[in-house]
Amino acid sequence: MTAVVLFTIAGFLIGAVIAYVIIYYAIAGGLKESGLVRKAQDVNDRLYDIQLRLDRLEKAKGIED
Known part of the structure; x- marks a missing residue:
């Protein structure tokens, strides 16, 4: 059970980092294009x-x- 909780938390953290990177580059790309x-x-x-x-x-x- 503890492993499931740890993997879930790790998954959320990895997902948050990926989302942050995607949003950051989308904003930076939008500024460059504009x-x-x-x-x-x-x-x-x-x-x-x-x-x-x-x-x-x-x-x-x-x-x-």
């Missing part, structure tokens, strides 16, 4: 470019002073 990840990377790249431009302007302003 382009949200790509859009976020584009925004991050734009912000980085703006920061570089601001740094250059600050350096140029420092040279003029």
